[in-house]
Amino acid sequence: MTVPFVDLQAQYRAIKAEVDEAVRRVLDSSAFILGREVEAFERAFAEYVGARECVGVSNGTAAIQLALQACGVGAGDDVLVPANTFFATAEAVSTAGATPVFVDCDPVTYNIDASKIEAAVTPRTRAVIPVHLYGQPADLGAVFEVAERHGLIVIEDAAQAHGARYKGERVGARGRAGCFSFYPGKNLGAYGEGGAVVTNDAEVARRLRMLRDHGSEQKYRHEIIGYNFRLEGIQGAVLNVKLKYLDGWNAARRAHAARYRELLAPLESAGALTLPRESAGAEHVYHLFVVQTDARDALQRYLSSAGVQTGIHYPVPVHLQPAYAPLEHREGDFPQAESQSRRVLSLPMFAELTGHQIKYVADAVADFHAESSAAAG
Ligand SMILES: Cc1ncc(COP(=O)(O)O)c(C=O)c1O
Numbered sequence: 001m002t003v004p005f006v007d008l009q010a011q012y013r014a015i016k017a018e019v020d021e022a023v024r025r026v027l028d029s030s031a032f033i034l035g036r037e038v039e040a041f042e043r044a045f046a047e048y049v050g051a052r053e054c055v056g057v058s059n060g061t062a063a064i065q066l067a068l069q070a071c072g073v074g075a076g077d078d079v080l081v082p083a084n085t086f087f088a089t090a091e092a093v094s095t096a097g098a099t100p101v102f103v104d105c106d107p108v109t110y111n112i113d114a115s116k117i118e119a120a121v122t123p124r125t126r127a128v129i130p131v132h133l134y135g136q137p138a139d140l141g142a143v144f145e146v147a148e149r150h151g152l153i154v155i156e157d158a159a160q161a162h163g164a165r166y167k168g169e170r171v172g173a174r175g176r177a178g179c180f181s182f183y184p185g186k187n188l189g190a191y192g193e194g195g196a197v198v199t200n201d202a203e204v205a206r207r208l209r210m211l212r213d214h215g216s217e218q219k220y221r222h223e224i225i226g227y228n229f230r231l232e233g234i235q236g237a238v239l240n241v242k243l244k245y246l247d248g249w250n251a252a253r254r255a256h257a258a259r260y261r262e263l264l265a266p267l268e269s270a271g272a273l274t275l276p277r278e279s280a281g282a283e284h285v286y287h288l289f290v291v292q293t294d295a296r297d298a299l300q301r302y303l304s305s306a307g308v309q310t311g312i313h314y315p316v317p318v319h320l321q322p323a324y325a326p327l328e329h330r331e332g333d334f335p336q337a338e339s340q341s342r343r344v345l346s347l348p349m350f351a352e353l354t355g356h357q358i359k360y361v362a363d364a365v366a367d368f369h370a371e372s373s374a375a376a377g
Contacts, residue, residue, distance in 0.1 A: 002307035003348045003357045006185045010352040011249075015241060019191075022237035031233045034213075038236030042196070044243055045180075048163075051173040051198035053205035056231030057212050060159040060181020063195035064092035066229060067155050067177035068127065070197075070207035073098050077126035080152075082112035083317045083337035085131045088181075089157050090318045093129070099327075101125065102319045104334040109279050110134060110290065110344075113336070114142030121146075127153040132161035132171050134313070134346075135187065135253075135287035136279065140166045140174055155179065159195075162188040163250045165283040172198050177208075182239055187253070187287050188246050190235040249351035253286040256353050260289055263362035272369045274343075288313055291365075292343040295372060300345055302368040308361050311346040 012019065026037055038056045046054035057063050073079060074097040081089050083102040090100040103120050106113045110133050117128060128147055130138035140156075147154045158164070158172040159181035165171070172178025182194030199205050210217055215226030257276070267273040274292035278284045290313065293299055300310050317337040319329040331338060347361055 001357070001360050003309065003353075003361055005309040005311055005346070005348050006350045007352055008184055008189070011350070014352070015245065018241045019238055022241045023191075023234055026233040026237050029233075033230050033232055035233045035236070037233050037240060038231050041236040041240040041243070044240060045196060046198055048243060048246070049170045049172045049178065049198050051178065052200045053202065054196050054198045055205055055208040055212065056236060057195045057197065057208075058229045058231060059193040060179060060183065060195040061088040061092050061095075062212070062227070062229040063159075063179035063181065063197045064089060064129070064155065064157060065096045066208050066211045066227070067179050067197045067199075067204075068093065068096040068098060069211055070204045071127065071153050071155065071176050073126050073153065076124065078122065078124040080112075080117060080120055080125060080128040081318070082129075082131050082133070083319050083334035084110060084314065084340050085133060085157070085318060086159070086314065087318055087321060087323075088159075089129055089131055090324070098126070099124075100318070100324075102329070102334055102337075105336045105340060106139075107336050107339075108277050109136055109139070109282075110340060111136060111138040112143065114139045114146060117143065117146045118150075121150050121152070125150065125152060127155055129155050129157050130175075131157040131159075132164055134276070134290050135161050135164055135285040136276070137161060137164050137166035137171050137282040137284070139279065139282075140171075141281075144174070159183075160186065160287040161285055162186065163246050164285040167281045173200065176201060177204055182235065187250060187285055188239065188242055191238045192232065192235055194231055194235040194239065196231070250285040252351040252353075253349060254284070256349060256351075256358055257284070257286045257289055259355065259358050260347065260362060263359065264291070264365060267366060267369055270369075272373075273365070286349055288346045289349040290344050290346050292340070293345065294343060295368075296343050296345050298372070299365065299368050302371075303361070303364055306364040306367075308364055309348060312344060313346050314344075315341055317341045
């Protein structure tokens with residue numbers, strides 16, 4: 001048997017008729033950039049998340065950059081970001097003209113360790129970006145508490161957490177802005193690039209709309225220097241079809257996670273594997289199902305030879321990336337993020353995963369540990 005890491009074909013097959021019809025509508029109307037389908041999606045997604053406004057943009061990285069700029073963050077400002085995240089979180093801070101300042105991660109949730117935020121705040125600090133990593137909401141209560149004490153803007157990076165809830169509310173809507181990626185493999189994925197920013201602040205939304213479209217509100221009148229970061233019509237149409245299914249897909253992911261947990265529990269009890277934990281009050285949507293083990297690389301090779309595709313999110317923490325060499329970080333600066341980068345392994349996770357596939361993966365993980373314990377004598 002082979003088990004892919006994600007299976008976009010399986011999802012497309014299930015909703016093909018609706019998606020094809022939506023794409024045909026865009027082709028018939030030639031509304032290829034922004035337009036009615038994008039506006040309809042923006043309304044539906046704002047309502048889904050529980051925010052007043054949603055602004056569709058070209059991808060999740062652009063969403064974070066524009067959110068910062070629309071909130072007035074830029075040159076001379078520091079922005080706190082977790083050391084374990086996809087590179088784009090920090091990259092967007094840099095392309096907005098500000099400087100990322102890293103904060104270590106919580107050993108259990110993988111998210112920003114809110115107890116370490118305060119020590120990183122200086123007079124230059126303007127904002128903090130909690131990332132809801134792997135689909136698990138960050139500890140927003142603690143993050144907002146420090147942010148309010150120091151007057152920091154909170155921008156949520158919800159690129160991996162569409163529909164996840166923190167204390168009953170969807171992530172993304174509480175910060176000054178919430179940023180989403182619709183990269184195809186995400187819980188809500190487009191059929192190409194896509195992203196969005198949600199906000200309850202009408203002025204931030206107005207600036208976002210200008211920034212994504214050459215600094216313009218009115219054709220050929222440019223108020224500010226902006227970008228071409230618009231969402232395409234076809235992506236709006238596809239996303240609008242898929243949004244209806246998101247809660248069902250997230251529920252399926254949660255059920256798969258529960259099954260993995262049940263099957264892998266004996267390995268955790270034996271100390272061979274660390275399984276993901278859900279924090280109190282947080283509803284994880286399992287964009288990724290991430291386990292930890294000291295034998296990560298050997299386990300990945302073993303699973304690959306058994307036909308199971310896995311991923312590593314992420315093998316190099318952001319502060320040690322070559323692009324951030326000018327910040328002069330070294331190994332040891334953020335020990336949790338560094339340890340996670342050596343130990344994490346993401347098992348196959350997508351809504352259409354079957355019970356057979358989950359059992360096959362869990363059995364292969366158990367076989368690996370049985371064989372390595374036997375070899376160790
Ligand atoms: C946590 C996080 N932030 C930002 C991004 C950037 O999104 P995009 O790839 O759509 O630019 C991603 C997506 O990969 C992500 O996982």
